[in-house]
Amino acid sequence: MNLRKGFFLLILTLICFDLPSSAQEEDKQRSWLGRQVNRMFNDTASAGESTLTIYPTAAYAPETGVELGASVLKLFRAKKDSLNRLSELQAFVFGTFNAQYGLWLDNAIYTDKDKWFFLGRARIQRFPMYYYGIGPTAVGDRYAVVDAFNVVFKQRVLRKLANNFFLGPEMDFQNLSSVEFEQPDVAFDLPTGSNGYTNLGLGGALVYDNRHNVMNVRKGLFSEISYLRYLSSLGNSFNYNNINLDVRSYNPVGKRNVLAFQMIGNFQTGNVPFNQLALMGGDMMMRGLYQGRFRDKNMIAIQSEFRMLPFAFHKRLGGSIFAGSAVVGPRPDQLSLSNAQVSGGFGLRYLLFPKKDIYIRLDLGFSKDGANFYIFNGEAF
Template sequence: MPICQRLLPILCLCLSISVWGQDSRFRRFIQKAISDTTAPGQPSYRFYPTLAYAPETGFEFGLSSLLLFQAKRDTLNRLSEVQVFGFGTVKGQYGLWIDNAVYGDKDRWFVLGRMRFQKFPLLYFGIGPKPPGKEPALIDANYLLFRQRVLRKIIPNLFIGPELDYQQLYNTSFLQPENYLYEKPLGTDGTLNIGLGAALVFDNRHNVLNVRKGFFGELSFLSYQPHLGSEYAFHGISADVRSFRPIGRRNVLAWQVYGNFFRGNIPFNQLAMMGGEMIMRGYYSGRYRDKNMLAAQIEHRWLPLGFSKRFGAAVFAGAAAVAPTIGTFTTKHIRTSGGVGLRYLLFPKKDIYLRLDVGFSEDGPNFYLFTGEAF
């Protein structure tokens, strides 16, 4: 979602239980859905409602769900997860998100991807490390994304395989702000692009949503060409390196370095974008965008806090820059962000937390509520 200000899910859930408390069947259904009573190796499922507000959407009502399981119900296999989030707004916008990280038995296969369908407005601040206007344009569009990697283990913890990316914008409209006239970027009138490529991944994490110890490294290449069905021709390389180090019994120190490097005629919605719920929290996703981006972040997590069995906390900071070419990165265009977060142990037996983060940037605060850590 362009602005991830999802607030008050636990309050909404409590109100739902209170209002429907006289219906024992409904109450048992809710309690079963939010409890964590499954035996080791058995699949676990949980859901919770969300409430958000943004000026371009008004109030948003959503429902998040999370499925956790291990291949063949073997506790020695890695924990797989499938997250689903659906939402609608009072202004008639809606969407469905699906994210998956699924490990096969003995890690023979690893399927990593995400899907998006939404009718949702996008804020556009221009392209480059120093966009021309502070008042954004509003691009309303239907958006469809399907991106999956099907990876095969070649040696322990090392995977390789093909990658497919399908992205489409349609039924678009471009509303200029009152005090600035933007040049319309590529893709504003609608675009469809299909990319094929490959990914090489090293991954020794056992719990993707809450890594206590481990390392993740990914190098991927995607090419979008007319003969594949793409409207524009471009290609790019992405690199993602993450490290997780335990500090004592409960604490974790994590860091990430991330980069996108593209060449060609790239539609605005597929440029490298700074901000969002994963990296550079505090910035709107796409507040700064260009063909290239370098970003890094560090985070200290208390999981849980010393005086609580359920509640934890985090503090994080990040820095990033975008540029039209690799050679034009400069220190003067580095943006910084930071923030704090609250954690609630949603699945005690699976060690999965619900996170509420507030990120601060030069544009002010942004709130993020998701299941699992940002990275």
Template sequence: MVFRQVLTLLLGGLFVGLPDCAVSQTLVRRVIDHFLNDTTSPAKPRLLVYPIAAYAPETSVELGVSSLYLYHAKNDTSLNRLSELQAFGFVTLRGQYGLNLENAIYGDKDRWFFLGKVRIQRFPLLYYGIGPASHGKHPATVDAFSILFRQRAMRRLQPNLFGGLEIDYQHLSRVDFKQPENLTHDLPLGSQGTSNLGLGPGLIYDSRPNPLTPRKGFFAEVAYLDYGPSRGSTLSVNSFIADVRGYHTVRPQQVLAWQVYGNMMTGNVPFNQLALLGGENTMRGYYWGRYRDKFYAAAQVEYRWLPFPFSKRFGAVVFAAVGTVAPELNKVQFSHLLPTAGTGIRYLLFKKKDVYLRADMGVTREGVGFYIFTGEAF
């Protein structure tokens, strides 16, 4: 992921800097005006498409395309919030592939709200075991075909309050566990593949004008999902999710943001559906899935300069977080709390839509993680 995102930026820089024999100066100016100078009206939709190249030992060379589409319903910036659609597709020379889609769509006058993601891929992941004491030096490599479909279809109940149905479908097949040389992991539940469909009610409170760069307001979600055999699920699972975030403008262009997140699962939970700690959003610095179990809780705080007082486009953040996993809520041990902290740089990508490119570095007791994405982590 890190090499992929870094090389994406390098390719973008090489494209803008091509000589006259490859791309005319007029085309280069148009590219700069379209993507950097942001000369169009704030009400107009914006589309960014760029190539991706990467290399990793487990995937070999990876090539792909990523895109970001931003718009306001009916092009009305006074009544409607910023909606976003992101897409990323890739293939590798070893036959691996993936398609990732994310959406946060606000209808006209907030009548509807759709929030979700889709991931279809055959891509290796690292499995360190289950629980807060899992071994960190010798992970198994799991190669499998997976489908993840998570969507919230919400209707406005009151201003900023939405209620509706949450859907989560997770499929895992063609699973191949490759054990490390120095350690043999016990094969977890679901190692032969599973398909589970979860349905349930959800409530979302969202007063953020811009979900990609929140400067004020609150976001809160509570949801209950039931993965029952009556819907064709391989295993019986229940999941409860709570996510609360707050954003406060401390000074002009400076924001204090915080988040508290919890996920509690019961039943026969396959390893790929366990609550996963780490990744680019909450516990930055830990590999996504480094720790996994039926219960996961985390809290983080971040201070943002968007942008610096002396710059029109560059800003920065500092953040800290703590989290843990456990088999049950009443079995959480404070000795297993995992801290992380870090900093990041921001670049104002779309000035008139207030959207930033972020580059974050998270530092943990186990190492360092680097992330480059569009939009804030939370």
């Protein structure tokens, strides 16, 4: 069983206690550390005012051992107008006692009246991963441990076409270097990209998005179709194409609860490196499966989640129940239901910013391989 254990250093205190709100003048008199801790307990900012929160994190994973880090979360609305959508900038840095490290950056930025929408992420990390092979029937008790330095930069620059419709260019830069495969007793054939690679994909995305709060959507629809082309003429290690579909629906159930659905389709052709194949599992889709437990050129995945935000008996505690299914294959016509995987689980939520409706989520996901534990800001989708 691949069980990931994680915790925020102050999470038990956050869950167990609700401290009374303090005045902004009193907050200014605290030390810097005191102000950060107070902001984790009390959301004193108005709906339009920006917030910056810094907090420590700690985790344990079989691949890394003990992991220590820190996270920075900035939430804001353009021109401090509460009618504008909530934007987020998030940074997470970590290190381990095994000399592994990483820096993650995520952004979802809306300008005034949604004229522009910037959606992207960056990853710089040296982090081990398990490689189980390629295809829908990869064996679970046989895997290679792949250690490598990885750089990812993906960004969409979207211009508003009409109400809730956005169109614009997209780029995806991927570099994998210093790759080392620690093979199992029965060795794998080394996959495409096992010696490292550098790839730059250029293309575009069409997005429909009527969400008002990307970190916790109460009602709305998000739909994206994108195309990326990776050409050797751009200096790439490999030539291939990627089409991605992502559809999400959020439906209120009563005053507090939300029933959410998501469907993802990832379709690739050409010579795709092993770590840019469609990867099943992780903290966002198919929770309970190790990310990359199954991988191939094509994948279709669906999931649903019932969110209780918050519980009726507590103003800051909530929960969720979720389930999903996915299948990978070398071609779209080989995506067989007989190879579909399922996962599911439940989670707790803590309302970190009441005036911005932002929760910390703690999810426990189960699959045929066992369980995985996840802690993040905002919902999985």
